[in-house]
Amino acid sequence: MRTPLYGQHVDLGAKLVPFAGWEMPVQYEGIREEHSAVRRHVGMFDVSHMGEVEVEGPGALAFLQRVLSNDVAKIQIGGAQYSCLCQEDGGVLDDLFVYRLGGDRYLIVTNAANHESDLAWIGRQSREFDVIVRDVADRYAMLAVQGPHARQVLGPALGIELPPRFHVAHARVGRRPALVCGTGYTGEDGVELLIDPEVAAPIWSELLDAGVVPCGLGARDTLRLEVCFPLHGNELMPERNPIEAGLGWCCKEETGFVGSGAIARARAEGPAEKLVAFEIEGQGIPREGNPVLHDGEPAGVVTSGTFSPSLELGVGMAYMKAALAEVGTGVEIDVRGKRRPARIASKPLYAKRS
Amino acid sequence: MAPGSSDATYPEDLRYHEEHDWARIEGDQATLGITWFAQDSLGEVVFFDPPEVGSTIQKDSSYAEVESVKAVSDVIAPLSGEIVEVNDALADAPEQINEDPYGAGWLVKVMLTSPEEAETLLGVEEYRKMLDR
DSSP states (O other): OOOTTHHHHHHTTOEEEEETTEEEEEESSOHHHHHHHHHHSOEEEEOTTSEEEEEESTTHHHHHHHHBSSOGGGOOTTBEEEEEEEOTTSOEEEEEEEEEEETTEEEEEEOGGGHHHHHHHHHHHGGGSSOEEEEOGGGOEEEEEESTTHHHHHHHHHTOOOOOTTBEEEEEETTEEEEEESOOSSSSOEEEEEEOGGGHHHHHHHHHHTTOEEEOHHHHHHHHHHTTOOOBTTTBOTTSOTTTTTOGGGOOGGGOOTTHHHHHHHHHHOOSEEEEEEEESSSOOOOTTOEEEETTEEEEEEEEEEEETTTTEEEEEEEEEGGGOOTTOEEEEEETTEEEEEEEEOSOSOOOOO | OOTTGGGOOOOTTOEEETTTEEEEEETTEEEEEEOHHHHHHHOSEEEEEOOOTTOEEOTTSEEEEEEESSOEEEEEOSSOEEEEEEOGGGGTOTTHHHHOTTTTTOOEEEEESOGGGGGGSBOHHHHHHHHHO
16 A cells, blocks of 8 residues: 555655555665654654544443543543553553544544554444444544654644644644644654645645655654654564553553453563663664573563664663563673673663753 | 666676675685665665674675664675675774775675685676666
Protein backbone atom coordinates (compact mmCIF):
# COMPACT_ATOMS: atom_id res chain seq x y z
CA MET A 1 0.00 0.00 0.00
CA ARG A 2 1.06 3.59 -0.53
CA THR A 3 0.24 6.65 1.53
CA PRO A 4 -1.12 9.82 -0.13
CA LEU A 5 2.43 11.20 0.17
CA TYR A 6 4.17 8.42 -1.74
CA GLY A 7 4.90 10.72 -4.70
CA GLN A 8 6.43 13.34 -2.38
CA HIS A 9 8.75 10.73 -0.88
CA VAL A 10 9.90 9.59 -4.32
CA ASP A 11 10.44 13.21 -5.43
CA LEU A 12 12.58 13.85 -2.35
CA GLY A 13 14.74 10.80 -3.12
CA ALA A 14 13.65 8.86 -0.05
CA LYS A 15 14.78 5.29 0.47
CA LEU A 16 11.53 3.33 0.59
CA VAL A 17 11.16 0.10 2.50
CA PRO A 18 8.28 -2.32 3.05
CA PHE A 19 6.74 -1.81 6.50
CA ALA A 20 3.58 -3.56 7.71
CA GLY A 21 2.36 -3.84 4.12
CA TRP A 22 3.20 -0.22 3.26
CA GLU A 23 5.96 1.31 1.17
CA MET A 24 7.37 3.78 3.66
CA PRO A 25 10.32 6.20 3.63
CA VAL A 26 13.07 4.99 5.97
CA GLN A 27 15.24 8.04 5.30
CA TYR A 28 15.68 11.01 2.97
CA GLU A 29 19.05 12.72 3.45
CA GLY A 30 20.20 10.54 6.33
CA ILE A 31 19.01 9.27 9.69
CA ARG A 32 21.47 11.32 11.76
CA GLU A 33 20.54 14.60 10.09
CA GLU A 34 16.82 13.89 10.39
CA HIS A 35 17.21 12.82 14.00
CA SER A 36 19.02 16.00 14.95
CA ALA A 37 16.49 18.15 13.05
CA VAL A 38 13.80 16.81 15.39
CA ARG A 39 15.93 17.21 18.53
CA ARG A 40 17.00 20.77 17.67
CA HIS A 41 14.48 22.24 15.23
CA VAL A 42 11.46 20.57 13.62
CA GLY A 43 10.90 17.52 11.46
CA MET A 44 7.86 15.83 9.93
CA PHE A 45 7.00 12.19 9.47
CA ASP A 46 4.41 10.68 7.17
CA VAL A 47 2.71 8.22 9.51
CA SER A 48 -0.36 7.74 7.34
CA HIS A 49 0.18 3.99 7.60
CA MET A 50 -1.15 4.14 11.15
CA GLY A 51 -4.77 3.14 11.56
CA GLU A 52 -7.76 4.99 13.00
CA VAL A 53 -10.83 3.50 14.62
CA GLU A 54 -13.81 5.56 15.70
CA VAL A 55 -16.00 4.44 18.60
CA GLU A 56 -19.30 6.24 19.00
CA GLY A 57 -22.51 5.78 20.93
CA PRO A 58 -24.09 5.93 24.39
CA GLY A 59 -22.01 2.92 25.46
CA ALA A 60 -18.69 4.29 24.19
CA LEU A 61 -17.18 5.06 27.58
CA ALA A 62 -18.25 1.76 29.15
CA PHE A 63 -16.97 -0.12 26.12
CA LEU A 64 -13.56 1.59 26.00
CA GLN A 65 -13.22 1.14 29.75
CA ARG A 66 -13.65 -2.59 29.03
CA VAL A 67 -11.06 -2.89 26.22
CA LEU A 68 -8.43 -0.30 27.20
CA SER A 69 -6.11 -0.60 30.19
CA ASN A 70 -6.13 3.02 31.30
CA ASP A 71 -8.99 4.86 33.05
CA VAL A 72 -10.88 6.19 30.04
CA ALA A 73 -13.34 8.05 32.30
CA LYS A 74 -10.53 10.49 33.09
CA ILE A 75 -10.41 11.81 29.51
CA GLN A 76 -12.20 15.13 29.13
CA ILE A 77 -13.69 16.14 25.78
CA GLY A 78 -10.65 17.22 23.74
CA GLY A 79 -8.33 15.07 25.82
CA ALA A 80 -5.93 12.27 24.89
CA GLN A 81 -4.67 9.23 26.77
CA TYR A 82 -2.17 6.42 26.24
CA SER A 83 -3.39 2.88 26.82
CA CYS A 84 -2.71 -0.78 26.17
CA LEU A 85 -5.13 -3.09 24.41
CA CYS A 86 -4.79 -6.38 26.27
CA GLN A 87 -6.04 -9.92 25.91
CA GLU A 88 -7.45 -11.95 28.84
CA ASP A 89 -4.02 -13.15 30.01
CA GLY A 90 -2.76 -9.56 30.09
CA GLY A 91 -0.68 -9.91 26.90
CA VAL A 92 -0.41 -6.69 24.90
CA LEU A 93 -2.27 -6.73 21.57
CA ASP A 94 -1.36 -3.11 20.86
CA ASP A 95 -0.47 0.16 22.52
CA LEU A 96 -2.31 3.23 21.39
CA PHE A 97 -3.60 6.73 21.96
CA VAL A 98 -7.29 7.37 22.40
CA TYR A 99 -8.69 10.85 21.77
CA ARG A 100 -12.09 12.04 23.03
CA LEU A 101 -13.61 13.94 20.14
CA GLY A 102 -17.03 14.54 21.69
CA GLY A 103 -19.29 13.40 24.51
CA ASP A 104 -19.81 9.89 23.17
CA ARG A 105 -17.23 9.91 20.40
CA TYR A 106 -13.65 8.63 20.62
CA LEU A 107 -10.86 8.01 18.12
CA ILE A 108 -8.22 5.33 18.57
CA VAL A 109 -4.95 5.43 16.62
CA THR A 110 -3.56 1.94 16.04
CA ASN A 111 -0.17 0.65 14.95
CA ALA A 112 -0.20 -0.14 11.22
CA ALA A 113 0.80 -3.78 11.67
CA ASN A 114 -2.00 -4.34 14.20
CA HIS A 115 -4.80 -2.28 12.68
CA GLU A 116 -6.78 -5.17 11.17
CA SER A 117 -6.40 -7.47 14.18
CA ASP A 118 -7.20 -4.62 16.62
CA LEU A 119 -10.31 -3.84 14.62
CA ALA A 120 -11.43 -7.47 14.69
CA TRP A 121 -10.77 -7.72 18.45
CA ILE A 122 -12.50 -4.43 19.23
CA GLY A 123 -15.42 -5.38 16.99
CA ARG A 124 -15.90 -8.71 18.79
CA GLN A 125 -15.69 -7.09 22.23
CA SER A 126 -18.20 -4.40 21.27
CA ARG A 127 -21.17 -6.72 20.77
CA GLU A 128 -22.52 -6.32 24.31
CA PHE A 129 -22.25 -2.53 24.17
CA ASP A 130 -24.35 0.19 22.61
CA VAL A 131 -21.64 1.48 20.32
CA ILE A 132 -20.70 1.69 16.67
CA VAL A 133 -17.11 0.80 15.78
CA ARG A 134 -15.92 2.24 12.46
CA ASP A 135 -12.69 1.66 10.60
CA VAL A 136 -11.83 5.20 9.52
CA ALA A 137 -8.23 4.58 8.45
CA ASP A 138 -9.03 5.66 4.87
CA ARG A 139 -10.40 8.97 6.07
CA TYR A 140 -7.10 10.29 7.36
CA ALA A 141 -3.57 11.01 6.30
CA MET A 142 -1.37 11.43 9.37
CA LEU A 143 1.58 13.77 9.71
CA ALA A 144 3.68 13.96 12.86
CA VAL A 145 5.36 17.36 13.15
CA GLN A 146 7.87 17.14 15.96
CA GLY A 147 10.63 19.19 17.52
CA PRO A 148 11.24 22.16 19.82
CA HIS A 149 10.19 24.59 17.06
CA ALA A 150 7.19 22.56 15.86
CA ARG A 151 4.61 24.90 17.37
CA GLN A 152 6.16 28.17 16.27
CA VAL A 153 6.52 26.90 12.68
CA LEU A 154 3.23 25.03 12.39
CA GLY A 155 0.80 27.55 13.88
CA PRO A 156 1.60 30.33 11.39
CA ALA A 157 2.13 27.95 8.44
CA LEU A 158 -1.35 26.43 8.80
CA GLY A 159 -3.04 29.36 10.52
CA ILE A 160 -4.42 27.21 13.33
CA GLU A 161 -4.42 27.13 17.13
CA LEU A 162 -2.44 24.20 18.45
CA PRO A 163 -3.77 22.20 21.39
CA PRO A 164 -1.61 21.67 24.48
CA ARG A 165 0.19 18.38 25.08
CA PHE A 166 -2.18 15.37 25.37
CA HIS A 167 -5.11 17.28 23.93
CA VAL A 168 -6.87 17.17 20.58
CA ALA A 169 -8.54 20.01 18.69
CA HIS A 170 -10.84 20.17 15.69
CA ALA A 171 -9.39 22.46 13.03
CA ARG A 172 -9.46 23.17 9.33
CA VAL A 173 -6.29 22.22 7.48
CA GLY A 174 -6.20 22.81 3.73
CA ARG A 175 -9.81 24.00 4.08
CA ARG A 176 -10.88 20.54 5.19
CA PRO A 177 -11.85 19.30 8.64
CA ALA A 178 -8.85 17.95 10.53
CA LEU A 179 -7.79 16.84 13.97
CA VAL A 180 -4.72 18.32 15.61
CA CYS A 181 -3.31 16.17 18.39
CA GLY A 182 -0.73 17.25 20.95
CA THR A 183 1.02 13.89 20.87
CA GLY A 184 4.06 12.25 19.31
CA TYR A 185 6.64 9.49 19.50
CA THR A 186 9.93 11.36 19.62
CA GLY A 187 10.29 12.75 23.15
CA GLU A 188 10.02 16.27 21.73
CA ASP A 189 7.13 18.69 21.77
CA GLY A 190 5.00 18.67 18.65
CA VAL A 191 1.70 17.65 17.16
CA GLU A 192 0.21 14.93 15.04
CA LEU A 193 -2.12 16.07 12.27
CA LEU A 194 -4.96 13.85 11.10
CA ILE A 195 -5.95 15.41 7.79
CA ASP A 196 -7.96 14.72 4.67
CA PRO A 197 -5.80 12.53 2.36
CA GLU A 198 -6.73 14.88 -0.51
CA VAL A 199 -4.85 17.79 1.06
CA ALA A 200 -1.90 15.80 2.39
CA ALA A 201 0.39 16.64 -0.54
CA PRO A 202 -0.15 20.43 -0.52
CA ILE A 203 0.17 20.57 3.28
CA TRP A 204 3.40 18.57 3.11
CA SER A 205 4.76 21.04 0.52
CA GLU A 206 3.73 24.01 2.61
CA LEU A 207 5.55 22.63 5.64
CA LEU A 208 8.62 21.83 3.53
CA ASP A 209 8.63 25.47 2.38
CA ALA A 210 8.35 26.55 6.01
CA GLY A 211 11.60 24.71 6.72
CA VAL A 212 10.25 21.53 8.29
CA VAL A 213 12.70 18.69 7.62
CA PRO A 214 11.21 15.48 6.16
CA CYS A 215 12.12 12.52 8.37
CA GLY A 216 11.78 8.79 7.79
CA LEU A 217 11.01 5.77 9.91
CA GLY A 218 14.75 5.34 10.62
CA ALA A 219 14.90 8.57 12.63
CA ARG A 220 11.51 7.83 14.17
CA ASP A 221 13.02 4.64 15.58
CA THR A 222 16.24 6.22 16.92
CA LEU A 223 14.24 9.10 18.45
CA ARG A 224 11.76 6.84 20.25
CA LEU A 225 14.48 4.47 21.42
CA GLU A 226 16.55 7.28 23.00
CA VAL A 227 13.54 8.23 25.11
CA CYS A 228 12.63 4.55 25.73
CA PHE A 229 9.16 4.55 24.20
CA PRO A 230 8.27 0.89 23.61
CA LEU A 231 7.45 -0.35 20.13
CA HIS A 232 4.81 -3.02 19.59
CA GLY A 233 6.48 -6.01 17.96
CA ASN A 234 9.77 -5.31 19.75
CA GLU A 235 9.12 -4.45 23.41
CA LEU A 236 5.38 -5.14 23.44
CA MET A 237 3.66 -8.29 22.24
CA PRO A 238 0.86 -10.69 23.23
CA GLU A 239 3.46 -12.82 25.08
CA ARG A 240 4.39 -9.92 27.39
CA ASN A 241 2.21 -8.03 29.85
CA PRO A 242 2.39 -4.28 30.55
CA ILE A 243 3.92 -4.81 34.01
CA GLU A 244 7.03 -6.47 32.53
CA ALA A 245 7.22 -3.65 29.99
CA GLY A 246 7.14 -0.96 32.66
CA LEU A 247 3.68 0.20 31.57
CA GLY A 248 1.95 -0.47 34.88
CA TRP A 249 1.27 3.27 35.09
CA CYS A 250 -1.27 3.06 32.24
CA CYS A 251 -3.09 0.04 33.68
CA LYS A 252 -5.94 0.80 36.07
CA GLU A 253 -7.12 -2.65 37.13
CA GLU A 254 -10.05 -1.23 39.14
CA THR A 255 -11.78 -0.39 35.84
CA GLY A 256 -12.17 -4.12 35.13
CA PHE A 257 -10.72 -4.07 31.62
CA VAL A 258 -10.02 -7.27 29.66
CA GLY A 259 -6.80 -8.63 31.16
CA SER A 260 -7.06 -6.67 34.41
CA GLY A 261 -7.17 -9.82 36.55
CA ALA A 262 -3.95 -11.20 35.07
CA ILE A 263 -2.27 -7.80 35.25
CA ALA A 264 -3.27 -7.34 38.91
CA ARG A 265 -1.65 -10.72 39.66
CA ALA A 266 1.49 -9.83 37.70
CA ARG A 267 1.72 -6.55 39.59
CA ALA A 268 1.28 -8.24 42.99
CA GLU A 269 3.72 -11.08 42.29
CA GLY A 270 6.28 -8.97 40.47
CA PRO A 271 7.41 -9.92 36.98
CA ALA A 272 10.12 -12.53 36.31
CA GLU A 273 11.64 -10.22 33.70
CA LYS A 274 11.67 -6.48 33.29
CA LEU A 275 12.30 -4.17 30.37
CA VAL A 276 15.48 -2.17 30.89
CA ALA A 277 17.43 0.41 28.93
CA PHE A 278 21.18 0.07 28.52
CA GLU A 279 24.19 1.81 27.04
CA ILE A 280 27.19 0.10 25.49
CA GLU A 281 30.44 1.13 27.15
CA GLY A 282 32.90 1.53 24.32
CA GLN A 283 32.45 0.14 20.83
CA GLY A 284 29.67 -1.90 19.34
CA ILE A 285 26.06 -1.43 18.33
CA PRO A 286 23.50 -3.75 19.89
CA ARG A 287 20.71 -5.17 17.72
CA GLU A 288 17.37 -6.87 18.32
CA GLY A 289 17.85 -10.47 19.42
CA ASN A 290 21.36 -10.08 20.88
CA PRO A 291 21.73 -12.10 24.12
CA VAL A 292 22.39 -10.20 27.36
CA LEU A 293 24.89 -11.83 29.73
CA HIS A 294 25.59 -11.24 33.41
CA ASP A 295 28.73 -12.83 34.88
CA GLY A 296 28.89 -14.82 31.65
CA GLU A 297 25.44 -16.33 32.19
CA PRO A 298 22.34 -15.67 30.02
CA ALA A 299 20.36 -12.86 31.65
CA GLY A 300 18.11 -11.49 28.94
CA VAL A 301 17.63 -10.50 25.33
CA VAL A 302 17.80 -7.21 23.41
CA THR A 303 14.43 -6.09 22.02
CA SER A 304 15.67 -2.96 20.19
CA GLY A 305 19.18 -1.70 19.58
CA THR A 306 20.72 1.08 17.58
CA PHE A 307 23.41 3.71 17.38
CA SER A 308 22.10 6.71 19.30
CA PRO A 309 22.71 9.84 17.22
CA SER A 310 22.30 12.13 20.27
CA LEU A 311 24.55 10.15 22.63
CA GLU A 312 26.84 8.85 19.86
CA LEU A 313 27.00 5.33 21.28
CA GLY A 314 25.24 2.00 21.05
CA VAL A 315 22.03 1.87 23.10
CA GLY A 316 19.08 -0.44 23.44
CA MET A 317 16.32 -1.96 25.47
CA ALA A 318 16.22 -5.53 26.74
CA TYR A 319 14.13 -7.87 28.83
CA MET A 320 16.29 -8.91 31.80
CA LYS A 321 15.81 -11.21 34.77
CA ALA A 322 14.07 -8.97 37.29
CA ALA A 323 16.67 -9.61 40.02
CA LEU A 324 19.38 -8.16 37.74
CA ALA A 325 17.31 -5.34 36.27
CA GLU A 326 18.84 -2.59 38.42
CA VAL A 327 20.12 0.69 37.02
CA GLY A 328 23.91 0.63 37.13
CA THR A 329 24.29 -3.16 36.75
CA GLY A 330 27.13 -4.08 34.41
CA VAL A 331 26.26 -6.63 31.72
CA GLU A 332 27.62 -7.83 28.41
CA ILE A 333 25.75 -7.79 25.12
CA ASP A 334 26.68 -10.60 22.76
CA VAL A 335 26.84 -8.70 19.48
CA ARG A 336 27.36 -11.41 16.86
CA GLY A 337 29.87 -13.28 18.98
CA LYS A 338 31.65 -10.24 20.42
CA ARG A 339 30.86 -9.50 24.04
CA ARG A 340 30.39 -5.77 24.43
CA PRO A 341 30.36 -4.33 27.96
CA ALA A 342 27.20 -2.39 28.74
CA ARG A 343 25.47 -0.84 31.74
CA ILE A 344 21.78 -0.71 32.62
CA ALA A 345 20.81 2.95 32.50
CA SER A 346 17.87 4.95 33.77
CA LYS A 347 15.03 5.78 31.37
CA PRO A 348 14.93 7.87 29.31
CA LEU A 349 18.42 7.36 27.89
CA TYR A 350 18.29 10.83 26.39
CA ALA A 351 16.88 13.80 28.29
CA LYS A 352 17.05 17.45 27.33
CA ARG A 353 19.54 19.45 29.34
CA SER A 354 17.47 22.21 30.86
CA MET B 1 16.35 6.29 -11.66
CA ALA B 2 17.65 5.29 -8.26
CA PRO B 3 17.90 8.19 -5.82
CA GLY B 4 21.29 9.82 -5.88
CA SER B 5 22.55 7.50 -8.59
CA SER B 6 23.90 10.52 -10.46
CA ASP B 7 26.54 10.77 -7.70
CA ALA B 8 27.63 7.17 -8.22
CA THR B 9 31.27 6.68 -9.14
CA TYR B 10 33.19 3.53 -10.04
CA PRO B 11 36.88 4.12 -10.80
CA GLU B 12 38.35 2.47 -13.90
CA ASP B 13 41.49 1.20 -12.20
CA LEU B 14 39.76 -1.02 -9.63
CA ARG B 15 38.61 -4.63 -9.70
CA TYR B 16 35.14 -5.37 -8.34
CA HIS B 17 33.42 -8.22 -6.49
CA GLU B 18 29.71 -9.04 -6.89
CA GLU B 19 29.16 -8.33 -3.19
CA HIS B 20 29.98 -4.66 -3.86
CA ASP B 21 33.60 -4.60 -2.79
CA TRP B 22 36.58 -3.20 -4.64
CA ALA B 23 40.27 -4.10 -4.76
CA ARG B 24 43.17 -1.88 -5.84
CA ILE B 25 45.88 -4.38 -6.75
CA GLU B 26 49.51 -3.22 -6.61
CA GLY B 27 51.97 -6.05 -7.09
CA ASP B 28 51.42 -8.73 -4.44
CA GLN B 29 49.36 -6.38 -2.23
CA ALA B 30 45.86 -5.00 -2.51
CA THR B 31 43.82 -2.29 -0.82
CA LEU B 32 40.18 -3.24 -0.21
CA GLY B 33 36.99 -1.29 0.36
CA ILE B 34 33.27 -1.15 -0.38
CA THR B 35 31.78 0.43 -3.49
CA TRP B 36 29.70 3.56 -3.86
CA PHE B 37 26.63 1.35 -4.30
CA ALA B 38 27.37 -0.52 -1.05
CA GLN B 39 27.82 2.62 1.06
CA ASP B 40 24.73 4.21 -0.49
CA SER B 41 22.58 1.15 0.26
CA LEU B 42 23.88 1.01 3.81
CA GLY B 43 23.42 4.70 4.64
CA GLU B 44 25.59 6.65 7.06
CA VAL B 45 28.26 4.36 8.44
CA VAL B 46 28.69 4.82 12.18
CA PHE B 47 31.01 1.92 13.01
CA PHE B 48 33.67 -0.13 11.24
CA ASP B 49 34.80 -3.25 13.07
CA PRO B 50 38.14 -4.12 11.42
CA PRO B 51 39.93 -7.48 11.42
CA GLU B 52 43.27 -7.77 13.21
CA VAL B 53 46.54 -7.16 11.43
CA GLY B 54 48.10 -10.56 10.75
CA SER B 55 44.79 -12.39 10.40
CA THR B 56 43.98 -14.09 7.13
CA ILE B 57 40.94 -13.46 4.99
CA GLN B 58 39.32 -15.79 2.51
CA LYS B 59 37.90 -14.71 -0.85
CA ASP B 60 34.05 -14.62 -0.79
CA SER B 61 33.94 -14.78 3.03
CA SER B 62 33.16 -12.00 5.48
CA TYR B 63 36.23 -10.36 7.03
CA ALA B 64 34.77 -7.28 8.73
CA GLU B 65 31.51 -5.51 9.57
CA VAL B 66 30.30 -2.04 8.73
CA GLU B 67 27.30 -0.66 10.56
CA SER B 68 24.93 2.14 9.77
CA VAL B 69 22.49 3.55 12.32
CA LYS B 70 19.92 0.99 11.25
CA ALA B 71 21.78 -2.13 10.14
CA VAL B 72 24.95 -4.14 10.17
CA SER B 73 26.51 -5.50 7.02
CA ASP B 74 29.24 -8.06 6.44
CA VAL B 75 32.15 -7.03 4.26
CA ILE B 76 33.07 -9.79 1.85
CA ALA B 77 36.71 -10.35 0.88
CA PRO B 78 37.19 -9.96 -2.88
CA LEU B 79 40.58 -11.71 -2.60
CA SER B 80 42.40 -14.00 -0.15
CA GLY B 81 45.34 -12.74 1.85
CA GLU B 82 46.85 -11.67 5.12
CA ILE B 83 45.91 -8.33 6.65
CA VAL B 84 48.97 -6.06 6.74
CA GLU B 85 47.26 -2.79 7.63
CA VAL B 86 43.81 -1.58 8.69
CA ASN B 87 42.51 1.95 8.25
CA ASP B 88 42.69 3.13 11.87
CA ALA B 89 41.37 6.58 10.95
CA LEU B 90 37.92 5.01 10.44
CA ALA B 91 37.61 4.40 14.19
CA ASP B 92 37.04 8.12 14.70
CA ALA B 93 35.68 8.96 11.26
CA PRO B 94 33.70 6.00 9.88
CA GLU B 95 31.75 8.46 7.71
CA GLN B 96 34.80 8.50 5.40
CA ILE B 97 33.41 5.23 4.03
CA ASN B 98 30.44 7.22 2.71
CA GLU B 99 32.24 10.38 1.75
CA ASP B 100 35.24 8.88 0.00
CA PRO B 101 34.71 5.13 -0.46
CA TYR B 102 37.71 4.68 -2.79
CA GLY B 103 40.07 7.09 -1.00
CA ALA B 104 40.07 7.94 2.70
CA GLY B 105 37.35 5.32 3.20
CA TRP B 106 39.57 2.31 2.31
CA LEU B 107 39.24 -0.53 4.82
CA VAL B 108 42.30 -2.81 4.82
CA LYS B 109 45.51 -3.68 2.97
CA VAL B 110 46.33 -7.33 2.37
CA MET B 111 49.29 -9.38 1.22
CA LEU B 112 47.72 -11.60 -1.42
CA THR B 113 48.06 -15.33 -0.93
CA SER B 114 46.40 -16.27 -4.24
CA PRO B 115 47.05 -13.37 -6.64
CA GLU B 116 45.52 -15.38 -9.52
CA GLU B 117 42.09 -14.90 -7.91
CA ALA B 118 42.14 -11.37 -9.34
CA GLU B 119 41.19 -12.82 -12.73
CA THR B 120 37.77 -13.80 -11.37
CA LEU B 121 36.93 -10.25 -10.31
CA LEU B 122 34.86 -7.88 -12.44
CA GLY B 123 36.11 -4.93 -14.43
CA VAL B 124 34.32 -1.63 -14.03
CA GLU B 125 32.08 -2.19 -17.09
CA GLU B 126 31.06 -5.65 -15.93
CA TYR B 127 30.32 -4.34 -12.44
CA ARG B 128 28.23 -1.45 -13.77
CA LYS B 129 26.29 -3.90 -15.96
CA MET B 130 25.62 -6.07 -12.95
CA LEU B 131 24.22 -3.04 -11.06
CA ASP B 132 21.96 -2.15 -13.99
CA ARG B 133 20.42 -5.60 -14.15
